[in-house]
Amino acid sequence: MRRPTPSFWRSCASFGRFGTNFVAAPFPRRSPSGGLAVRCFSTEQLWRGVRSTSFSKNLDFKDGSESTFPVYRVLDADGELEPGVELPFSLEEGVDMMRMMLKSKVYDDVLMTMQRQGRISFYCTNYGEEATSVGTAAALKPQDMIWPQYRELGAFLWRGLTAQEIADQNIGNEGDRSKGRNLQVHYCMLEKNMQTVHAVLGTQIPQAPGAGYAYKLDKEDRVSVAYFGDGAASEGDAFTGLNFASVYGAQTLFICRNNGYSISTGVEDQYKGDGIAARGPALAIPTVRVDGNDLVAVYIATEAARKKCVEEKTPILLELMTYRVGDHTTSDDSSAYRKEDKEEVKKLQGVGPLPRWKKFLESKGLWDDEKSKEVEAAARDEMIQAMKAGETKKKPPLRELFTDVFSDLPWHLEEQAAYAEKHCREYSSEYNMKSVRGLDGPAPTVDPKRIASAPRVLPPAPRGEVKETTMVQAINDALSIALSSDNRSVLFGEDVAFGGVFRASVGLRDKFGEDRVLNAPVAEQAIAAFAVGLSVAGYKAIAEIQFADYIFPAFDQIVNEIAKYRYRNAGGGAGNITIRAPCSAVGHGSMYHSQSVESYFAHCPGLKIVIPRGPKQAKGLLLAAIRDPDPVLFFEPKVLYRARIQGPDGQVPVEDYELPIGQAEIVQEGTDVTLLGWGSQIGRLQAAAAKAAEEGISCEVIDLQTIIPWDADTVQASVEKTGRLIIAHEAPQTNGFGAEIAAKIQERCFLHLESPIQRVCGFDTHFPYAWEEFYVPSASRVLAAIKAGLRCWL
Numbered sequence: 001m002r003r004p005t006p007s008f009w010r011s012c013a014s015f016g017r018f019g020t021n022f023v024a025a026p027f028p029r030r031s032p033s034g035g036l037a038v039r040c041f042s043t044e045q046l047w048r049g050v051r052s053t054s055f056s057k058n059l060d061f062k063d064g065s066e067s068t069f070p071v072y073r074v075l076d077a078d079g080e081l082e083p084g085v086e087l088p089f090s091l092e093e094g095v096d097m098m099r100m101m102l103k104s105k106v107y108d109d110v111l112m113t114m115q116r117q118g119r120i121s122f123y124c125t126n127y128g129e130e131a132t133s134v135g136t137a138a139a140l141k142p143q144d145m146i147w148p149q150y151r152e153l154g155a156f157l158w159r160g161l162t163a164q165e166i167a168d169q170n171i172g173n174e175g176d177r178s179k180g181r182n183l184q185v186h187y188c189m190l191e192k193n194m195q196t197v198h199a200v201l202g203t204q205i206p207q208a209p210g211a212g213y214a215y216k217l218d219k220e221d222r223v224s225v226a227y228f229g230d231g232a233a234s235e236g237d238a239f240t241g242l243n244f245a246s247v248y249g250a251q252t253l254f255i256c257r258n259n260g261y262s263i264s265t266g267v268e269d270q271y272k273g274d275g276i277a278a279r280g281p282a283l284a285i286p287t288v289r290v291d292g293n294d295l296v297a298v299y300i301a302t303e304a305a306r307k308k309c310v311e312e313k314t315p316i317l318l319e320l321m322t323y324r325v326g327d328h329t330t331s332d333d334s335s336a337y338r339k340e341d342k343e344e345v346k347k348l349q350g351v352g353p354l355p356r357w358k359k360f361l362e363s364k365g366l367w368d369d370e371k372s373k374e375v376e377a378a379a380r381d382e383m384i385q386a387m388k389a390g391e392t393k394k395k396p397p398l399r400e401l402f403t404d405v406f407s408d409l410p411w412h413l414e415e416q417a418a419y420a421e422k423h424c425r426e427y428s429s430e431y432n433m434k435s436v437r438g439l440d441g442p443a444p445t446v447d448p449k450r451i452a453s454a455p456r457v458l459p460p461a462p463r464g465e466v467k468e469t470t471m472v473q474a475i476n477d478a479l480s481i482a483l484s485s486d487n488r489s490v491l492f493g494e495d496v497a498f499g500g501v502f503r504a505s506v507g508l509r510d511k512f513g514e515d516r517v518l519n520a521p522v523a524e525q526a527i528a529a530f531a532v533g534l535s536v537a538g539y540k541a542i543a544e545i546q547f548a549d550y551i552f553p554a555f556d557q558i559v560n561e562i563a564k565y566r567y568r569n570a571g572g573g574a575g576n577i578t579i580r581a582p583c584s585a586v587g588h589g590s591m592y593h594s595q596s597v598e599s600y601f602a603h604c605p606g607l608k609i610v611i612p613r614g615p616k617q618a619k620g621l622l623l624a625a626i627r628d629p630d631p632v633l634f635f636e637p638k639v640l641y642r643a644r645i646q647g648p649d650g651q652v653p654v655e656d657y658e659l660p661i662g663q664a665e666i667v668q669e670g671t672d673v674t675l676l677g678w679g680s681q682i683g684r685l686q687a688a689a690a691k692a693a694e695e696g697i698s699c700e701v702i703d704l705q706t707i708i709p710w711d712a713d714t715v716q717a718s719v720e721k722t723g724r725l726i727i728a729h730e731a732p733q734t735n736g737f738g739a740e741i742a743a744k745i746q747e748r749c750f751l752h753l754e755s756p757i758q759r760v761c762g763f764d765t766h767f768p769y770a771w772e773e774f775y776v777p778s779a780s781r782v783l784a785a786i787k788a789g790l791r792c793w794l
C-alpha cells in the first residue's frame with residue numbers, strides 16, 4: 001500500500017475552500033506562467049484515514065468475527081500460576097492485596113446489613129469484582145488520576161479511604177468530605193488523585209483523556225484512568241472518549257469491568273459484538289482482554305498498559321472479565337432476572353478473585369482460614385465502630401447547601417441562604433433542627449454588601465491605545481492574549497486549528513503550536529468533557545462549540561458534570577473552563593444555525609453565562625471569562641462578528657483588559673421606560689429608543705451582559721426611576737430568561753411599576769427561515785411595546 005506523503009497533504013489542503021476540506025477531485029491550477037498545470041492523483045491517494053486502498057472485486061462484508069480476543073490469564077481457578085510466570089509483586093504485597101480484597105468484601109457485608117437495618121438508605125456492593133479494583137489500583141502509581149464509576153471500592157481502599165470516611169459518606173454527615181451532598185458510595189478523595197464517584201454513566205470516559213493529554217504535554221510519568229462497566233460502555237460518551245484519547249495520544253487507561261450485567265440487562269441485550277475489547281482496535285487503541293478474577297493477570301496487564309501508555313503516548317483499553325455476584329444495589333433483587341441459576345453463581349463465586357488468590361497464598365504458606373477470620377473480624381469491627389461514630393455526627397450547616405455552587409456565593413444564593421436560615425427558624429417545629437449543625441444557634445448575620453448584585457471585585461478600567469476592530473477580531477485578540485499570558489491554556493474545538501469556521505482562532509495555531517491549539521473530532525460532549533480533564537490537570541480549557549445550536553450533545557457534560565463539579569467535590573473545582581459558542585440569528589440560519597440557548601443553561605446552578613454586544617465587550621468579557629474561577633459559557637452573537645460597530649463599542653483597547661462579569665451596563669440613559677436586553681438585541685433596542693425619542697419618549701437602554709449571575713440592582717434602580725420595563729430577547733418567550741427577570745423585578749419594584757412588565761421575544765416556535773424578520777424582536781415590535789406601556793399609564 002502506498003501512503004500519501006505529508007507534502008502531498010499540504011498541497012492537497014491548498015485546494016480546499018477552507019484549507020482542510022476533503023478534496024474530491026484534483027483541481028486544475030494556473031501555473032506561474034499563466035498556463036494550466038494539471039496535477040493528477042490516483043483516486044486512492046485521496047481516500048484518507050483508511051489503512052488499505054487495495055481493490056477487490058469481491059463484495060466482502062466484515063462483521064468483526066475475523067479477529068478474536070483471547071483472555072489473558074496466568075492464575076488458574078485452583079490458584080496455580082502458569083509455569084514460567086513470575087509474580088509481578090512481592091509476596092508481602094500479595095498478602096496486602098488479599099487483606100484489601102477481604103476488607104472490601106467485609107465492608108460490603110456490614111454496610112449492606114446497615115442498609116437493611118435502615119441506618120443508611122442505599123448501598124452498592126462490589127462482590128466478585130475485588131481483583132478488578134484492588135489489582136488495578138495496586139499496579140498504578142499514586143500520581144495516576146483515577147476516574148471511577150461506582151463499583152471500585154477496592155481502589156479507594158488501596159488509595160487510603162478509611163472506614164470512618166466510608167461511614168460518614170454513606171450517612172451523609174458533617175464528616176463527609178463532600179458535605180453530605182452525594183448519594184451513598186459516591187466517595188470523594190481528590191487529594192489522593194481519585195475523582196469523586198458520580199452517578200451519570202460514562203461521563204468520566206471522555207473526561208479522563210483531557211487529563212491524559214495534559215500529562216502528555218507536561219511529559220509526566222502519569223496516566224489518567226477511567227473505570228467503567230459493560231453497561232456504561234454503550235453510552236456515546238464511551239465511544240467519543242476512546243476516540244478523543246486515540247486522536248490526541250492522551251495518556252489514558254480505559255478499564256472496563258465487564259461483569260455481565262447492567263442492572264438487570266445482561267450483556268446479550270447490551271451489545272452484539274465481541275465484548276468491549278473489540279472496540280479498541282477499531283480506534284487504533286492497543287487493547288487486551290483479561291481474566292478480571294485473576295489478580296495476577298490484572299496486575300501484570302495494568303502495569304504493562306501503564307508503561308506503554310506513558311512511553312508510547314497512547315491510550316490503552318483493558319477489558320476485565322468478571323462477574324457481578326451480588327445484586328446491582330440494595331434497591332435490586334437480581335433473582336428476578338439473573339440468567340445463571342444459584343448453583344452456577346456459586347461456581348462462579350468459587351473461581352472468583354478471593355478464593356483463587358487465597359488458594360495461591362495458602363500454597364505458599366502465607367494464608368489460612370484463621371488468617372481470614374482474623375482479618376474479617378477486624379474489618380467488621382472497624383466498620384461497625386465507624387458507623388456508630390458517624391451516627392453521632394450532625395449534618396453540615398445549612399449554609400453549606402449554598403456554598404460551592406460557584407467559587408463565591410453570588411447575590412442570589414446569598415439571598416436564598418438568608419431566606420432559608422430565617423424560614424427554618426420561624427417554622428422550626430416543621431423541621432428536624434437538631435440534626436443540622438448550627439441551626440440550634442443564633443441566625444447568622446446577613447451582610448447587605450453580599451446581597452448587592454454588583455461584582456465584588458472590579459478589574460481596572462482599560463486605558464491606552466484603542467483600535468477599530470470587528471467582534472471576531474476582538475475575540476481572536478482575546479484568545480491570543482489568553483494563550484500567551486498563560487502557557488497552561490489550551491484552545492480546542494471543531495476546525496479550530498485552521499481558524500474555525502468563523503475565523504475566530506485564525507493564526508493562533510501558528511503562534512502557539514499544535515499542542516495548544518487543537519482540532520477536535522466532531523463530538524461536542526467529548527469537547528466539553530475534555531475540558532473537564534484538562535481543568536482537573538491544572539490547565540485552562542478554552543473550548544469552542546461550532547454553533548450554539550450544536551451544544552446539546554454536550555448538554556449532559558455541561559449541566560451534570562461541569563456545573564456540578566465544584567459542588568459534588570465540596571470545593572476544588574474544574575472551574576478553568578470557558579466554552580465559546582456563536583449564537584443567535586444571522587439572517588439565513590434557520591432553526592439549526594440561529595438559536596439563542598442561554599436560558600437552557602441559566603436554569604442550571606453552577607454556570608456563568610456571558611453574551612457580549614460589541615467588540616470592546618467581547619474582548620474584555622472573554623478575557624474575564626477565561627480567567628474566572630468558575631466555568632463560563634460565552635455566547636457570541638455571530639451576526640455581529642463582522643458588523644461595523646460605530647462608536648466606542650467598536651473601539652477596542654489594544655492592551656490586555658477585563659470587563660467585570662456580573663455587571664449590566666446602562667448603554668443609554670432615559671426616564672420613561674427601561675429597555676433591557678443582551679447581545680445583538682441591544683442594537684434593536686437602541687433603534688427602538690431612537691424612534692421613541694422622535695415621539696418624545698425617553699428610553700433607558702440596559703445591556704445585561706451577564707445572564708448568570710445577572711445584575712438585578714442595576715435593573716431595579718432603572719425601573720424604580722422609569723416605572724416601566726420591557727425585556728427583549730431572541731430566544732422563545734416561554735421560559736426565556738426574560739421570565740426570570742420579570743418575576744424578580746415585579747417582586748422588587750411592585751410599587752414603582754406604572755405598567756405591566758412586557759416581554760418582546762422570539763415566538764414559541766422553532767427558529768424559522770422564511771419569517772426571520774418577523775420572528776426576531778424587531779425595533780418596531782419594541783417600539784409598539786413602548787407605546788403600549790405608556791398608554792397603560794395614560
Ligand SMILES: Cc1ncc(C[n+]2csc(CCOP(=O)(O)OP(=O)(O)O)c2C)c(N)n1
Binds near residue numbers: 232233261328
Ligand atoms: C446516563 C445514565 N443512565 C442510566 C443510569 C442508571 N443506571 C445506574 S447503574 C446502571 C447500570 C450500569 O451497568 P454497568 O456499567 O455495567 O456497571 P455495573 O453496575 O455492572 O458495575 C444504570 C443503567 C445512570 N446512572 N446514568
Ligand SMILES: [Mg+2]
Binds near residue numbers: 231258259261262
Ligand atoms: Mg456491568
